[in-house]
Amino acid sequence: GAVVSQHPSWVICKSGTSVKIECRSLDFQATTMFWYRQFPKQSLMLMATSNEGSKATYEQGVEKDKFLINHASLTLSTLTVTSAHPEDSSFYICSARRQGTRRTEAFFGQGTRLTVV
């Protein structure tokens, strides 16, 4: 399968600061990337879908001004959590898919554990 890498794997930040998480497709061009959030003992929840060169599409209930998503190149998407608060502490995971049909597999990164103190 294709390789998707997230950086950092874990991060601790102070309340009120912003933190950026990177999602890179290492061996393919990802025209679409998905960002998920996973709270402890809960499932992954889709936050937003981003297509290269376009604005991200956010799921209902996700604050677009708080979770800034940029997909400026075919191998990199970033999620910036702005003015982070303890309730934003979570596991964030991305997946990336090359151009294709709905049946084109999306590959997951290893995730980023964010802790806001």
Add this chain to the structure above:
Amino acid sequence: AQSVTQPDIHITVSEGASLELRCNYSYGATPYLFWYVQSPGQGLQLLLKYFSGDTLVQGIKGFEAEFKRSQSSFNLRKPSVHWSDAAEYFCAVGPGGYQKVTFGTGTKLQVIP
């Protein structure tokens, strides 16, 4: 809206024993169904998927799953579990293939010697 239920939060099996992880979905049309595995500190790895055709799907690592429309189920099975199978398993449904995928809450598998 689609939804997925994994009724078992935690399952413990002995190494070499058979395994079945349950998954029930809710979706109005024929769904796209997935099983993923997540090891600690790792991303999700696709075990298998059902899009159409044969309702018994073979996946990697010796796993298989059966789509039963009448029961709205997509249970994951393995005839003989290995210690390395200990992980968390997620069932998922997507109306548009890999887009808009909804995940279940996961089942944590513990394998004992």
